[in-house]
Structure formats: structure tokens, C-alpha cells
Amino acid sequence: MAFCLTATAVSAQGDGQNEPLSAIEWLSRSVEPTPLYEPPAVGDATSPDVQVTPLDRPSKDPIGLLSSDVTGLPPTLWAASDEAVLVDLVRAERVDTVPALQDFLKVLMLAEADPPRGADGEGALFLARVDKLLDMGALEPAQALIEQADPDTAPLFRRWFDVALLTGTEDYACDAMRSTPAIAPTFSARIFCLARTGDWAAAALSLNTHRVLGDINPQEEALLSRFLDPELYEGEPPLTPPARISPLTFRMHAAIGEPLITANLPLAFSHADLQPTTAWKAQLEAAERLARLGAISENVLLKQYTARTPAASGGIWDRAAAIQRFDAAMAANDPARVARTLPDAWAAMQQARVEVQFAKLYGAALQDIPLSGQAAVIAFEIGLLSPSYETVANAAAGAGFDPFLIGIAQGLPQEVRANSPQARAIQEGFENVPPPAELESKVDQGQLGEALLRALALFAEGAEGDLRSVTDALLLFRAVGLEDVARRSALQLMLLDRRA
Structure with a gap:
């Protein structure tokens, strides 16, 4: 039988040279764990009292953003399984599946549920859930999940800090790092945060001290030096990007005017390209990458497509132009224009692999527009990819459309x-x-x-x-x-x- 699939077999299915790095591979080393009951070696003179959490603290595994009433899943979802097995399965789960299962995987990762067997204060399943959300580029849910749990351990705080760096809220993250003495920042992170909070003299002194002590490698030193005094290096050739890009190095490269291309980085980095200061083409490309995994809403995607007039032709410019023509036709409620522009718009969405986002935007509305021929078939299929798929199928029954697709939508393909x-x-x-x-x-x-x-x-x-x-x-x-x-x-x- 086909089911004989162990956790090892599941993990093997994602192997391949073109597979993206998992979250645990690209997370920065921005913080380091400190010995229990001991403060960090270097602290802040105004640090608040250290809060000590014993090793037998309750597991964070039950924490979620979606209750059973919302998910329809029982609180005992994980309770009878071994935590180690669940962690392996979550880590191995592929994210490049059909959008319906991408959505459901997110629901599982965000669900409130009782802890599994063998759960302890480390919350291994909780961390695996957060990492899977990061792998999917779902930064906001991941951040909310971490904050719900209170990032009071080094592994959680590191993830929270990295999300803040990728979403442009690093000043808030630095404030939190200073006020969390139980979490020891690395030298690079500490220097970065000193500079971000305006204490440039302390940052420079810290860099020089740790350079002499050998605590910072030459590549880190070169990047931090330019970050602290970019004018000193005007006219110098750009730094060679490190082999391993972390959110901290990514953020500092952007700050010194040497931004790194996100296309070949893990999906979470693409959020940085949605900033208004980024070139529109880069914003469009990032929006498409994120939309493929449902990491941004269909409305954000449409906003990017319609933000400006395409400056050139070919590739993504043609896709944006096709969507703009179709969106204008829909806004005008002009059946003839919709029929003319729909095929090109749909072909563009297929090329970008964001068909379901397009269907969420237009699937239901298209059913109210009288269409015929190719446009009618396209509208029918778009409707089946929308949340209103069953209503679309019921209305299309007997109208000459694919009966098998109608059968699936009605739950009766047999x-x-x-x-x-x-x-x-x-x-x-x-x-x-x-x-x-x-x-x-x-x-x-x-x-x-x-x-x-x-x-x-x-x-x-x-x-x-x-x-x-x-x-x-x-x-x-x-x-x-x-x-x-x-x-x-x-x-x-x-x-x-x-x-x-």
C-alpha cells in the first residue's frame, strides 16, 4: 500500500539542489543562550531584573493563534503522538504543494492544541511550527505566534529578532534585546543595536575591542565597519556577500547601500522587497514569489500589479499590464472588454502561478458577467478555484462545462x-x-x-x-x-x- 511513509522518507522527498534553505539553516546567530541562572557576561547598566525560568517550565507547544472553534480540529490534535515524530514530520513537510494544502498546513501550524507526548519546556514542536511558517514566508503569523508565547528563550528570541530585521522593525527588536538580559546578543548584534539606537561611539568602541580580542571574524569586521562609518569607504568596491546570508547581514548590507538580491534567498527575505523604497520591478517579483505560497494576501498582490504604469514590456511588465487592463474592464462592468482581456490576464496568472489569488479576487464576480466561448470556460475554471467553487459548479451544471470538475466541486466525482x-x-x-x-x-x-x-x-x-x-x-x-x-x-x- 502507498501509505508506508516514515518521517525519514518524508524528509527525503524534499532533497535537491534547488530546494530552499529551511529556517533553521538561515536564521542568524544574533543571540546566544546563557547558562541557567546566570546573567550575560556583558549587560546593560540599566537592565531590569533577570527573570529566571526553570527547566521544568510548561511547554509552549499548546500555544496557537487559532482556537478549536475556528479550525474545527480537536484540542487533542497532537496529544497522543510523540513530539520527536511530529517535529520530524513538520520539518519535512513540503511547502510547494497545491494552495489548498498550503493553507491547511498553516492552519495546523497555528492551531491551539494540547502538547504531544514527551513535550518539555523546550517546546520543540512549537519551534518546528514557527520554522515552517518562516519557510512559507508567513512572517506576520510567525511573529504573532512567537509573541503569544513570549520569546523568553534564546531559540525563540532569535527567531523573533530575525523576523523584526526582515520586516524593518529592527529598532523595536534592539530595544527588546537590551531589555532581555537573559538573552545574550552576539557581538555583531550588540554593535548593530548600539548603532541603531544612536550610540555610535559605544558601537565603534565595542567593534574595536572585539576586533582586538578576535571575537569578530574579518568578514563581520568589514561589514560592521562600513555600517558604522559608510563615508569612510566611499569609492571602495562592494563587499563580497557571505556564503550564508542571515537577516542581520542582509539588513546591514541594505543599510550601507549594498542591498542583496532576494530572488535566490529563502522566501522570508522577499518581504524586504515590498518596501516602498524598493524598485517597482523588485516589488512585483517579490509579491509574486510570496503570493505563490500564500504569504501575502491577494489584495496585496493586486495592489502591486496596479501600483504604476509598466515601464517596459516582456515578462513581469506584460503580466502587470494584462492585469491592469482586465481590472479596469471588471471595474467598468463591460462584458465585451472582460471577454477580450480575460484570456491574457489568466495566461499571466498561470505564468506567475498565482491563479488561486486571482480567483479569490475575481472568481465570484466573473459568474455575474455574461460570457461565451473561451472566456466563459476560463471564467468557469476560475470560479472553481475560488471559495465559491460549489455555487459555481451548481450554476454550471448542464451548461456544457467539464462534468468531472463539476462533480469534484459537488463532492460527487464518482x-x-x-x-x-x-x-x-x-x-x-x-x-x-x-x-x-x-x-x-x-x-x-x-x-x-x-x-x-x-x-x-x-x-x-x-x-x-x-x-x-x-x-x-x-x-x-x-x-x-x-x-x-x-x-x-x-x-x-x-x-x-x-x-x-
Whole structure:
């Protein structure tokens, strides 16, 4: 049976030279843990009292932003599974899956739930959840989750500090670092924060001291020296970017006027390119990258596409122009203009792989516009990718559109003829049969979260060719009441071309 998938096997599926770095690989070393009950070696003269937290403190694993009433998932989601197994599964979970499962993975990462077996004060599952959100570029939810937990440990504070650097709130982060004596900043972070808060003399003194002591390597010294006194290096060639880019080095390179290109960096860095001071082309490219994983809303994407008049042609400029023409046609409620501009706009969204964001913006409204021919077919498919997919399908029944797609949207694809292996795999996933025994036993043992993580991995694997895995994942989703997840995932698998 296709389910035989261990945590090791799941982690292997993401291997490849082009895979992005995980959060634990690109996080900065901006803070260092300090011995329990001991203050940092170098502190602030006005530091508040040290708050000591014992090793047997409660786990942070139960903390979340979404209650059971919101998610529909029970508080016992993780409780019957071993924490180490869950951590491996979360870390291995792929983010380049269909948007419906990207959304559901975020829900799992943000859900409030009882801690798993073996959980302790380190909150390993909590950290893995935060890191997965960072891998998906979901900085705001990750930041909110960390703040809900109170970043009072070095691993949590480091993540919080790095998110602040990437979102341009580093001054607030530096203030928090100074007022958190139990968290020892590294020398580079301390010098950076001294400068950001205006104490340039102390920053320069600290740099010189730690240079003499050998605490800072030559590459860090060169970057910090330019950060503290950029005018001294006018006319000098740019620094060679380090092999490992952290949020701290990224932020300092930007500050000295040598910004680093984000296209080849982990997705979270793309948020920096959304700043108004960034060139529009870079903003557009970053918005598309982030939208593919749902890291920004469809409204933010549309705002970027329509911010200005394209300055050139080709590539992303053509996509922006196509969206602007279509958006103007929709605003004018002109069916003829919509019919003319829709095919180009849809082709642009397919090229950028942000079809679902486009469908959220226009899917429902398109159903009220009288269209025919190719435009009508496109509007129908866009509607099926929108949250109103079932309403769209019900209205389209008998109108000559693809009956199998209508069947999926209605939850009844087994009643329609399947004309491809992929369609048959989906059809079998909607049969009234139990999920694979291995998955079903996980659910019966109370290990619902573990079963769902495995099903997410199965679907991603199945989308690349092992179609039995698609069937197994769909059967599990439907067996535990996730009908909407099952239908949306199946529709997106049929409608979205994700071939490399």
C-alpha cells in the first residue's frame, strides 16, 4: 500500500539542489543562550531584573493563534503522538504543494492544541511550527505566534529578532534585546543595536575591542565597519556577500547601500522587497514569489500589479499590464472588454502561478458577467478555484462545462466518468471506503495531527506521479470531516499546471 511513509522518507522527498534553505539553516546567530541562572557576561547598566525560568517550565507547544472553534480540529490534535515524530514530520513537510494544502498546513501550524507526548519546556514542536511558517514566508503569523508565547528563550528570541530585521522593525527588536538580559546578543548584534539606537561611539568602541580580542571574524569586521562609518569607504568596491546570508547581514548590507538580491534567498527575505523604497520591478517579483505560497494576501498582490504604469514590456511588465487592463474592464462592468482581456490576464496568472489569488479576487464576480466561448470556460475554471467553487459548479451544471470538475466541486466525482489516471485517482478518493489502514489506525489512536501531516506529504508525493497517494490522502481528509480541503485540493490538482 502507498501509505508506508516514515518521517525519514518524508524528509527525503524534499532533497535537491534547488530546494530552499529551511529556517533553521538561515536564521542568524544574533543571540546566544546563557547558562541557567546566570546573567550575560556583558549587560546593560540599566537592565531590569533577570527573570529566571526553570527547566521544568510548561511547554509552549499548546500555544496557537487559532482556537478549536475556528479550525474545527480537536484540542487533542497532537496529544497522543510523540513530539520527536511530529517535529520530524513538520520539518519535512513540503511547502510547494497545491494552495489548498498550503493553507491547511498553516492552519495546523497555528492551531491551539494540547502538547504531544514527551513535550518539555523546550517546546520543540512549537519551534518546528514557527520554522515552517518562516519557510512559507508567513512572517506576520510567525511573529504573532512567537509573541503569544513570549520569546523568553534564546531559540525563540532569535527567531523573533530575525523576523523584526526582515520586516524593518529592527529598532523595536534592539530595544527588546537590551531589555532581555537573559538573552545574550552576539557581538555583531550588540554593535548593530548600539548603532541603531544612536550610540555610535559605544558601537565603534565595542567593534574595536572585539576586533582586538578576535571575537569578530574579518568578514563581520568589514561589514560592521562600513555600517558604522559608510563615508569612510566611499569609492571602495562592494563587499563580497557571505556564503550564508542571515537577516542581520542582509539588513546591514541594505543599510550601507549594498542591498542583496532576494530572488535566490529563502522566501522570508522577499518581504524586504515590498518596501516602498524598493524598485517597482523588485516589488512585483517579490509579491509574486510570496503570493505563490500564500504569504501575502491577494489584495496585496493586486495592489502591486496596479501600483504604476509598466515601464517596459516582456515578462513581469506584460503580466502587470494584462492585469491592469482586465481590472479596469471588471471595474467598468463591460462584458465585451472582460471577454477580450480575460484570456491574457489568466495566461499571466498561470505564468506567475498565482491563479488561486486571482480567483479569490475575481472568481465570484466573473459568474455575474455574461460570457461565451473561451472566456466563459476560463471564467468557469476560475470560479472553481475560488471559495465559491460549489455555487459555481451548481450554476454550471448542464451548461456544457467539464462534468468531472463539476462533480469534484459537488463532492460527487464518482458519479461522473473519469477520462485520465489522475481523474480516476481523485474519483477513488471520493468513494465511500475507509482510508488506508495505517492512516485510519492513527486516527483511531487519537493521533489525528500525525495522520494529517502524513496525508499532506502523501498528496504532495502523489501530485508528482504516485496517484495512489493522492487517493489515500483524499480518503483521509474526507474520513475526518475535511471535505472542503479534499474538494479544493482535487480541483487544484486538476486545474493547476505545476509541472517544472
